[in-house]
Amino acid sequence: MAPSLIRSPVQLPPAEALTLSQQAPAILQSSPSTVSSSALSSLFSAAEKPELWIQYENLILSCLRTGDDRAAQECLNRLVARFGNNDRVMALGGLIKEAQAQNNGELETILKEYDQMLEQNNANLPIMKRRIALLRSMGRLSDAGSALVQLLDFSPTDSEAWSELSDLYFSQGLYPQAIYAMEEVLILAPNAWNVRNATVKQSKPYANGSSQVHARLGELQYMAATASGVINGSYQKQMAEAIKRFSRSIELCDDYLRGYYGLKLVTKRLLKDNTKPAGKVDDEDFTLPDSSTIERLNELATAKLAEIVRHSSAQDRGWKGYDAAEVAAARELLSEDAPSGIER
Amino acid sequence: MAQVPVQTIHRDPQLFYWILFPITIVMILTGILRHYATVLMSSAPKPLDLRSTREQRSLLHGISLRSNFHALSRRSFHTRRDVVITAYESGAYLKDPDRKGQPPANPMTDPSSMDGMMGMMKNQMAMIIPNTLIMSWINAFFSGYVIMKLPFPLTIKFKSMLQAGVGTKDMDPRWMSSISWYFLCMFGLQSVFNFLLGNDNAASQMAQQMGQMGPQAPQMFGPGVDPNKQFLAEAENLAVIEHHSVLDGVEQRLLEGIRI
Numbered sequence: 001m002a003p004s005l006i007r008s009p010v011q012l013p014p015a016e017a018l019t020l021s022q023q024a025p026a027i028l029q030s031s032p033s034t035v036s037s038s039a040l041s042s043l044f045s046a047a048e049k050p051e052l053w054i055q056y057e058n059l060i061l062s063c064l065r066t067g068d069d070r071a072a073q074e075c076l077n078r079l080v081a082r083f084g085n086n087d088r089v090m091a092l093g094g095l096i097k098e099a100q101a102q103n104n105g106e107l108e109t110i111l112k113e114y115d116q117m118l119e120q121n122n123a124n125l126p127i128m129k130r131r132i133a134l135l136r137s138m139g140r141l142s143d144a145g146s147a148l149v150q151l152l153d154f155s156p157t158d159s160e161a162w163s164e165l166s167d168l169y170f171s172q173g174l175y176p177q178a179i180y181a182m183e184e185v186l187i188l189a190p191n192a193w194n195v196r197n198a199t200v201k202q203s204k205p206y207a208n209g210s211s212q213v214h215a216r217l218g219e220l221q222y223m224a225a226t227a228s229g230v231i232n233g234s235y236q237k238q239m240a241e242a243i244k245r246f247s248r249s250i251e252l253c254d255d256y257l258r259g260y261y262g263l264k265l266v267t268k269r270l271l272k273d274n275t276k277p278a279g280k281v282d283d284e285d286f287t288l289p290d291s292s293t294i295e296r297l298n299e300l301a302t303a304k305l306a307e308i309v310r311h312s313s314a315q316d317r318g319w320k321g322y323d324a325a326e327v328a329a330a331r332e333l334l335s336e337d338a339p340s341g342i343e344r
Numbered sequence: 345m346a347q348v349p350v351q352t353i354h355r356d357p358q359l360f361y362w363i364l365f366p367i368t369i370v371m372i373l374t375g376i377l378r379h380y381a382t383v384l385m386s387s388a389p390k391p392l393d394l395r396s397t398r399e400q401r402s403l404l405h406g407i408s409l410r411s412n413f414h415a416l417s418r419r420s421f422h423t424r425r426d427v428v429i430t431a432y433e434s435g436a437y438l439k440d441p442d443r444k445g446q447p448p449a450n451p452m453t454d455p456s457s458m459d460g461m462m463g464m465m466k467n468q469m470a471m472i473i474p475n476t477l478i479m480s481w482i483n484a485f486f487s488g489y490v491i492m493k494l495p496f497p498l499t500i501k502f503k504s505m506l507q508a509g510v511g512t513k514d515m516d517p518r519w520m521s522s523i524s525w526y527f528l529c530m531f532g533l534q535s536v537f538n539f540l541l542g543n544d545n546a547a548s549q550m551a552q553q554m555g556q557m558g559p560q561a562p563q564m565f566g567p568g569v570d571p572n573k574q575f576l577a578e579a580e581n582l583a584v585i586e587h588h589s590v591l592d593g594v595e596q597r598l599l600e601g602i603r604i
Contacts, residue, residue, distance in 0.1 A: 123394045154398035156405040183420055188405075190412040241417055244591040247598045254602070285419055289595050296599055304602075 020062040024071035027059065053079065060092055064099045072096050090117065091126030098134060107138055125155065132164070141172060159188040163213075166220075175224035182217050189213070211252035215259045218245030222266055240286040242266045243297065257308055257326050264301035264333060267294050302337065305330050351516050359491050363522050367482065371529040374474045375537050385466045395439045399571055402437035406578045414590050421587050432579040435572055479526065486522035494518045 056075040063072040076096055079089050094114060101107050114131040118124060128151050135144035148165045152158065166181035218241075225238035243266050249259035271294060288294070309331050311319035392400075406428050413421050435441050490510055496518070498506070503517040506524040 123392060123397055154394055155401050157401045157408065180420070183416055186415045187409055187412045190415045241591070244594050247594040248591055251594060251598055251601070286417060286591065293595055293599070297595060300599065300602065 014065070017062045017065045020059070021066040021068050021071070024059055024063055024068060024075075027055065028071060028074055053082070057088075057092065060096065064096065069096070069100055072099075087121075087124050087126045090124070091130045094127065094130045094134075098130075098137075104138070107134065110134065111138075123154075125151075125158075129161065136168065141168065144168060145172075156184075157188060159185045162188065166216075170220065173227070175220060175227060179217065179220045179224060182213060182220060186213050186217065211249040211256055211259065214245045214249035214252065215256065215262060218242045218249065218259075218262045218266075221245060222262065226269070236288055237285045239266060239270060240288045243270075243289070243294075244286060247297070255304070255308060257305070257322055257330060260301045260304045260308070261326070261330055261333065263297060264305060267298035267301065268337070270294050271298060302334065305334055309334065351519075353490065353493075353519065355491065359489075363486055363491050364525060367486075367522060367525055368529055370478065370481075371526070371533060372536060372540075374478060375533060376540065378470050378474060379537070379541050381470050382467060385470070386463065399437055399439045402431075403571070403574055403578060406432065406575075406582060410578070410582050410585065413585055414588060417589060417591060418587050421589075425582050425585070429579045429582055432575040432582075435575065437575065438571060475530075479523070482522055482526050488521075490515075490519040490521050491525065492520060494520060 056079055060072045060075045063069070063075070073096060076089070076093055079092065083089050094110065097110050097113075098107065101110060111131065111134055114127055114134070117127050118131070128147070132144050132147045132151070135141075135147060145165070145168050148161060148168065152161055152165065155161070162181050162184040166178045166185065169175075169178035169181060221238045221242035225235050225242065243263065246259045246263040246266065250256050250263065253259070270288070271291070274291075289297075308319070308322065309327055312322045312327050313331075409424060409428060413425075416424070431437060488510065490507065493516075498517045500517055503515075505527075506517055506520040507515065510519075510521055
């Protein structure tokens with residue numbers, strides 16, 4: 001899909017972000033520098049479109065990524081001229097300042113500014129999120145975590161914040177908490193087409209958000225299960241849920257590389273362990289499927305992964321859009337399996 | 345059977361220029377004026393403070409937990425449910441927990457809901473005043489004669505409405521006077537306003553009236569709704585859920601569904 005300024009540029013690879021930000025001068029020139037919001041002039045001039053403002057916002061993000069601070073500032077000026085200082089524009093302004101900051105001291109001053117803004121209006125969500133992101137990028141993880149928990153206490157329907165919290169916990173190695181937060185995302189957006197989620201990479205352009213969340217949960221369960229290194233009741237339970245999550249993610253999105261990769265990883269591990277499913281312990285938890293099912297799942301995942309790797313390295317029609325790194329990882333996983341190496 | 349002779353009335357063609365046109369133009373201009381008057385008079389919605397945001401979103405969170413419980417495993421659903429129900433029943437999410445159990449405050453005394461009422465009042469006034477003025481203007485100037493003939497037949501009941509001020513007993517009700525042209529304009533100019541002012545204009549009162557007439561969705565967070573009762577009802581809804589999960593048997597579905 002061609003990069004477009006209407007969609008949010010969160011998940012764009014660098015090259016596409018560059019092409020977007022190179023359009024900046026043309027866009028800034030072609031649109032009028034001020035759009036009056038008064039009633040009278042809107043009778044005579046062309047109507048303003050909401051797309052224009054989304055375009056400016058996304059242009060700011062792309063330009064900041066590629067270092068074009070001047071164009072970003074110009075976009076911001078136009079947004080301020082139209083909307084004044086509302087929450088969202090304030091957050092964008094903060095973002096630009098953060099990007100231009102040279103050292104830690106400047107970041108500290110920006111953090112203080114955020115605190116002041118929040119004192120004036122303590123329900124200012126965009127600024128709150130900026131503050132959390134800033135804390136995180138400054139390495140103050142526990143502060144960021146507690147601020148996020150505070151945010152989620154009064155706004156528990158914010159899936160973006162939940163997924164950020166999950167990622168934060170994950171980076172600190174707190175798997176059960178990370179799983180809990182990710183499950184919240186799933187509750188809020190069970191069928192979402194696109195969860196705004198920077199941590200979950202799209203390995204297929206049209207993989208929908210929910211299948212990503214399922215796969216992510218599967219990964220978290222797998223890591224939680226394998227992290228302790230002890231094979232016990234919770235290990236089996238978590239592996240069982242990991243299998244189910246990966247299966248669900250594939251069910252939601254055919255040929256989802258990440259889902260198959262995870263499925264293969266988990267089933268391989270289980271086959272190696274040769275664990276027998278424990279007798280029915282608790283009605284509450286999932287139990288592992290029997291070993292023949294695991295074997296069949298493993299075969300399915302292997303075959304599908306091989307197919308995806310083959311087609312996408314041959315650049316076949318309809319198989320483009322996989323992330324190159326992920327395809328490489330899948331190839332490696334497959335070659336571990338078969339020492340002779342697979343055909344390209 | 346003898347045909348009823350078609351009534352023909354000779355009208356001055358000047359009627360067309362001096363009545364139909366002015367009424368139409370006046371109606372359109374009033375609509376535009378009303379639109380901008382509404383825009384000018386409307387006040388920006390007041391931002392919610394922290395506590396009420398928390399109250400509303402906690403309730404929404406419970407609702408989404410209830411509707412999407414199938415995405416969770418049984419254990420994590422039960423954990424969440426216990427937490428949420430306990431919090432709901434103890435009123436932990438209420439805006440002011442001290443007022444729990446008391447009857448909701450009179451919406452008239454609550455300043456935040458007064459704003460909403462004022463907004464509605466303003467809209468109503470912006471509708472009623474111009475309509476009254478134009479109707480009396482038309483009645484004063486243009487009543488007492490017919491100006492055009494409708495291209496479709498009508499029953500006799502319409503006579504009193506369409507031929508107001510025309511005292512002719514056996515005239516076909518298709519003949520209409522200026523006041524009925526006014527009504528036609530009032531009901532029919534919506535698309536013209538859409539063209540001139542965009543889709544979400546406030547020019548025509550018809551859309552608003554339709555909205556009032558339609559089945560009204562139960563008000564969620566309006567004034568006069570007791571949030572504590574909402575929370576208790578939601579807790580009850582959550583408590584009766586029989587859990588099942590999309591993850592039940594997903595491996596079998598996958599193995600059957602996907603052929604290599």
